[in-house]
Each structure stands twice: as C-alpha cells, then as structure tokens.
Amino acid sequence: MRIAVVLEERCQPDRCSYECINYCPKVRTGHETIVKTEDGNGIKINEEICAGCGICVDKCPFDAIKIINLPEELDTDLIHQFGENTFRLYRLPLPEKGLVTGLLGANAIGKTTAVRILSGEIVPNFGRYEEDASWKKAVEEYSGTALGDYFKDISKKSIVTALKPQYVDKIPAHYSGMVEDLLAGVGDDYERWVEMLDIEDTLRSKVTNLSGGELQRVAIAATTTKDADVYFYDEPSSYLDIKQRLKAAEVIRKKSEENRVVVIEHDLAVLDFLADNVHVLYGSKGAYGIVSHPKGVRKAINSYLHGFLEEENVRFRETEITFEKRAPKSQWHSKPIVEYNRLIKEWDDFVLETEKGEIPEGEVVGIVGPNATGKTTFVKMLADVIQPTEGEIKKEIDVSYKPQYIKPSFDGRVIDLYRTEINRSINNGFFQSNVLTPLNIQDLYERDVANLSGGELQRVVITLCLGREADLYLIDEPSAYLDAGRRMTTAKVIRRFMEKTNKGGMIVDHDVYFIDYVSDLIMNFSGVPSKKGKGEGPYDMRSGMNNFLKDVNITFRRDEETHRPRVNKLESRLDKKQKSRGEYYYLK
Numbered sequence: 001m002r003i004a005v006v007l008e009e010r011c012q013p014d015r016c017s018y019e020c021i022n023y024c025p026k027v028r029t030g031h032e033t034i035v036k037t038e039d040g041n042g043i044k045i046n047e048e049i050c051a052g053c054g055i056c057v058d059k060c061p062f063d064a065i066k067i068i069n070l071p072e073e074l075d076t077d078l079i080h081q082f083g084e085n086t087f088r089l090y091r092l093p094l095p096e097k098g099l100v101t102g103l104l105g106a107n108a109i110g111k112t113t114a115v116r117i118l119s120g121e122i123v124p125n126f127g128r129y130e131e132d133a134s135w136k137k138a139v140e141e142y143s144g145t146a147l148g149d150y151f152k153d154i155s156k157k158s159i160v161t162a163l164k165p166q167y168v169d170k171i172p173a174h175y176s177g178m179v180e181d182l183l184a185g186v187g188d189d190y191e192r193w194v195e196m197l198d199i200e201d202t203l204r205s206k207v208t209n210l211s212g213g214e215l216q217r218v219a220i221a222a223t224t225t226k227d228a229d230v231y232f233y234d235e236p237s238s239y240l241d242i243k244q245r246l247k248a249a250e251v252i253r254k255k256s257e258e259n260r261v262v263v264i265e266h267d268l269a270v271l272d273f274l275a276d277n278v279h280v281l282y283g284s285k286g287a288y289g290i291v292s293h294p295k296g297v298r299k300a301i302n303s304y305l306h307g308f309l310e311e312e313n314v315r316f317r318e319t320e321i322t323f324e325k326r327a328p329k330s331q332w333h334s335k336p337i338v339e340y341n342r343l344i345k346e347w348d349d350f351v352l353e354t355e356k357g358e359i360p361e362g363e364v365v366g367i368v369g370p371n372a373t374g375k376t377t378f379v380k381m382l383a384d385v386i387q388p389t390e391g392e393i394k395k396e397i398d399v400s401y402k403p404q405y406i407k408p409s410f411d412g413r414v415i416d417l418y419r420t421e422i423n424r425s426i427n428n429g430f431f432q433s434n435v436l437t438p439l440n441i442q443d444l445y446e447r448d449v450a451n452l453s454g455g456e457l458q459r460v461v462i463t464l465c466l467g468r469e470a471d472l473y474l475i476d477e478p479s480a481y482l483d484a485g486r487r488m489t490t491a492k493v494i495r496r497f498m499e500k501t502n503k504g505g506m507i508v509d510h511d512v513y514f515i516d517y518v519s520d521l522i523m524n525f526s527g528v529p530s531k532k533g534k535g536e537g538p539y540d541m542r543s544g545m546n547n548f549l550k551d552v553n554i555t556f557r558r559d560e561e562t563h564r565p566r567v568n569k570l571e572s573r574l575d576k577k578q579k580s581r582g583e584y585y586y587l588k
C-alpha cells in the first residue's frame with residue numbers, strides 16, 4: 001500500500017517551477033499522476049497510479065512530498081484521513097476505567113488527532129474523506145468491538161468528555177473573568193483540586209493576569225472539576241516546575257480512580273509517575289501515525305528510549321537514548337569562563353540573592369528549582385540584560401542568550417533569519433553536522449518564521465543561540481514545546497557543542513531527564529515563589545541534584561535497563577531508605 005502526502009505548510013508553488021510534475025516519469029508518459037490543484041496553491045498526487053519512484057520527493061526544493069510504502073494489512077486499521085494527500089491515523093487507543101492511559105510520540109504524529117476523535121470533536125471517516133462522516137457509520141464500522149461501543153456511547157451522548165487543551169496561554173483570549181467564577185461555573189467541588197494544585201492564591205485573580213504555570217493549573221482544576229466520564233489532559237506539565245508537575249500528576253491519578261483518563265505528556269519522568277499503560281505513536285511526522293498496542297508504562301518508555309517496539313517489530317529511531325548510571329565525575333579543574341561575587345537583585349516585591357560562583361569552560365551547568373525563585377533573573381544578569389543591585393560579575397566575555405518566552409518576531413524565512421544573524425555558523429561544517437543536522441533545521445529553512453509551530457520555533461531559536469559567537473551560552477527552558485525524542489536530541493546537541501568548543505553552557509529547565517542528560521554541574525534555586533529567591537552552587541551533579549530533590553522531598557531511583565531516573569512513590573520502602581541515607585538522586 002502506497003501513500004502520498006503533500007505537506008501543505010511546506011508546499012510553495014509560487015517559489016518553485018513544479019519540479020515534481022516536470023520530473024515525474026509517469027507524467028512524462030502521459031499520466032496525470034501529479035497535477036496542480038484547482039486553486040493553484042498546491043499539487044495533488046494520484047496514489048493509484050503513482051509508481052513510488054520517489055523522484056518528486058528528491059526534486060521538491062521544500063521537502064513537501066512524502067511517498068511511503070506501508071504494509072497492506074494496515075489499510076483496515078485506518079481511522080481518519082483529513083483529505084487527499086494528507087495525514088492519516090491508524091488505530092486508536094481505548095481509555096479504560098481506573099487507569100491513566102498515556103500517549104507517547106513525536107509531535108505531528110497523531111496524538112492530538114486521537115484525542116480529538118475520542119473526545120467526540122472529530123468524527124472518524126476511516127479514510128473516506130470525500131463522504132460525510134457520521135457516528136452512525138463509525139459505530140457500524142467497529143460494531144461488536146470495544147471501540148464500537150465507545151463510539152456508540154459518544155454518539156448517544158451517554159458519556160461526557162472533558163478536555164484540558166494543550167495551549168493554555170490561549171485561555172485568556174476566551175475568558176477574562178475571575179478564576180473563582182470560572183471554576184464555579186464548571187462544577188461545585190473545585191476547592192479540593194484547587195487545594196491539591198496549590199492555587200488558592202489565584203482564586204480572586206483575573207484569568208488575564210495569570211502566569212503560564214498558574215494558567216496551566218487552573219486549566220487542570222477546571223477540567224478535573226467537570227462532571228464527565230472520560231478526561232483528556234493534553235500536555236499538563238508545560239510551564240510547571242517539578243513539584244507542581246508531580247502535584248498535577250497526583251490530581252490526574254486521583255481522577256482516574258473512578259473514571260477513564262488519557263494523557264499526552266512529553267516529560268518522561270512525569271509520564272512514568274502518572275500513567276498506568278502507554279500507547280507509543282510512531283510513523284512519519286505530518287504523513288501518518290500508528291498507535292501501538294498498550295504497554296505497561298515502564299516497558300513503553302524503555303521501548304521509546306531504545307527506539308524499537310518489540311511486539312510490533314518496528315524500529316522507529318536509529319539511535320538509542322541512554323543515561324549514565326552514576327553521576328559524572330566533577331571537572332572542577334576546568335578554567336572558569338565567568339566568575340561572580342555574591343549578587344543581589346531587588347525589585348519592589350522580589351529579592352534574589354546568589355552565592356559567589358563560577359562557570360567552568362567546556363561544561364554545562366543545569367539550573368534547577370521552583371518557578372518564580374529568580375532563575376531567569378540570574379540568567380539575565382549574567383547575560384547583561386539586567387544589572388544586579390549589588391555585586392559584580394567579573395566578565396569580559398560575550399554571552400548568547402535564549403529567553404524563556406519565544407516569539408516569532410522575524411518577518412521572513414528561517415534561512416533569511418540565519419543569514420542575517422548567524423551566516424558564518426550555517427556555513428561551518430562543524431556547526432552543520434553537530435547542530436543543524438541533528439536538530440533537522442535544514443528542513444525548516446524555507447518556512448516562514450511566523451508560521452512555525454512552537455516546537456519548530458524552539459529548535460530555531462536554540463540553534464540561533466548556539467550559532468552566535470560567544471563564550472557563554474545561557475539557554476532558558478529549551479525543552480518547552482519539544483516532544484520527548486527532540487528533548488533528548490537537543491540535550492545531546494547542547495552538551496556536545498560545549499564539550500567540543502570548550503564554551504560554557506547554563507541551562508534552566510524543569511524536565512529531569514533533560515537536565516540529567518545535559519548537565520555536568522548543578523546550580524540550585526530555592527525560596528518563596530514571587531517573594532524571595534536564593535541561588536547556590538554550581539555543585540557536582542550528585543550534590544546538586546540531591547540538594548534540589550531534598551528541597552522538593554522527592555527521591556529518584558535508576559531504571560535497571562536504561563538507567564533513566566524514575567520517581568519513587570512517596571513513603572515507599574525505597575523512598576524512605578534513600579531519604580534516610582540522603583540519597584535523593586544518584587547513589588554513591
């Protein structure tokens with residue numbers, strides 16, 4: 001079975017000469033295999049007569065075409081196709097009462113489509129996109145199966161669904177009133193969730209005045225308060241620090257005791273803690289996605305890291321992602337790139353104090369700690385974006401800084417942005433093979449910056465930051481918007497870049513796997529959020545992570561197979577044992 005997909009966001013007929021049509025051997029012998037669309041904004045490929053030679057794929061200057069051979073038997077599992085030459089989703093997960101079902105996979109591989117179908121928002125068409133889809137047909141298609149029963153319940157509205165959307169930052173555009181009014185309008189028992197999520201202070205605030213982390217927790221509280229049967233949480237950990245992530249996970253787990261719950265989550269430590277079983281989604285981004293059979297959460301995450309699904313016999317990534325069993329040895333003999341005295345920064349309602357410290361060359365310092373305790377303020381002082389009230393930063397060095405919140409402010413294509421800002425780097429062989437290629441940036445060159453997705457923009461700005469000539473690279477929340485696989489690749493890229501160029505790196509992030517993968521040293525932040533913060537370190541990995549986890553009262557163990565960190569259940573035997581020994585993270 002052959003599928004042909006034209007990626008709409010990449011196809012730009014006004015910028016090419018229809019090389020796909022001109023070079024197609026079938027077109028040249030008189031077949032209408034590829035034709036222009038009626039509106040002239042794209043092309044159509046006839047899958048029936050396409051020979052699958054792949055010439056159009058090679059000739060398209062914008063990588064807009066995918067021609068893929070799939071096993072014939074998959075055809076009966078086609079759940080939804082948006083239109084001709086567009087994305088297809090094969091198979092669906094089925095939520096079960098009493099369990100949290102996780103969905104794990106790359107961006108643009110069908111997770112959100114699956115959730116939209118299961119929540120009743122999209123009626124599946126089983127590939128017959130030219131017909132009117134209906135729930136009646138969906139029930140018939142899967143009659144006699146559990147999925148058919150689920151469709152029947154959705155069509156009769158005998159089950160109610162609740163969905164926490166992915167992009168919580170869009171909520172203020174739809175609701176501008178008080179948080180308390182918003183929650184009271186959803187249901188009566190919101191107070192218990194508000195308390196569990198630690199957002200009592202936001203109740204009298206207007207939704208428009210909330211931070212990203214507060215918005216996320218209000219959205220989780222609202223979804224959880226709704227009286228429904230099936231709950232969907234799309235990326236519940238974005239904008240939250242590790243403690244808040246685990247509290248959100250506890251709320252979702254509590255909800256699953258009496259209901260069906262589906263979660264999309266890219267933070268693997270959180271998914272591991274949260275989900276009972278997981279469906280891995282694999283395929284080709286933007287072209288097709290296949291939902292695997294459910295697996296236990298440990299097995300699913302380990303398979304994802306291996307890049308291989310044993311039961312399906314499918315390799316979906318060439319390289320494995322591996323973790324160190326023990327903390328890396330401290331390299332304190334490295335020469336410092338930047339040194340600073342005790343620093344104080346005072347605002348009207350917030351004060352930050354950091355200890356004297358230094359950043360060694362060739363190494364990455366991971367910065368961890370709760371939200372609103374001054375991590376970004378510290379990074380901005382080092383980047384010379386703001387000045388300390390007291391203290392001195394001894395540096396005559398150049399700093400390249402990627403801020404936490406990124407906006408597409410450039411008017412033009414990605415390649416134009418790079419030519420303007422980092423022209424030397426994009427023509428440098430080392431930079432191409434160690435940064436641009438592993439992050440697949442060349443695929444984005446022809447795209448308009450304004451039209452990039454959150455994850456694509458994140459990759460572009462990380463690359464931009466690394467492409468500037470500097471001694472120290474300060475990267476604030478690089479994992480935001482990236483899927484789990486991209487997070488690990490990005491961590492590897494940053495680490496290798498610092499090692500090979502002997503530059504210094506400082507990374508602020510809340511994803512424990514990302515921090516574990518990228519860091520040589522750890523700097524700790526603590527304090528009272530939005531009132532006062534304290535920065536200490538950098539310390540070696542083991543001490544720094546132990547300090548941090550002690551502060552948030554969480555212990556991690558190492559998975560025997562992959563050595564990835566796994567959260568211990570609070571008050572479990574291992575949790576108690578590790579705490580009594582002061583071993584919150586790495587063992588000696």
Ligand code: SF4
Pocket residue numbers: 020023024025026027033034045049050051052053054055056057067
């Ligand atoms: Fe034509 Fe070959 Fe492309 Fe099929 S794969 S549309 S035959 S160029």
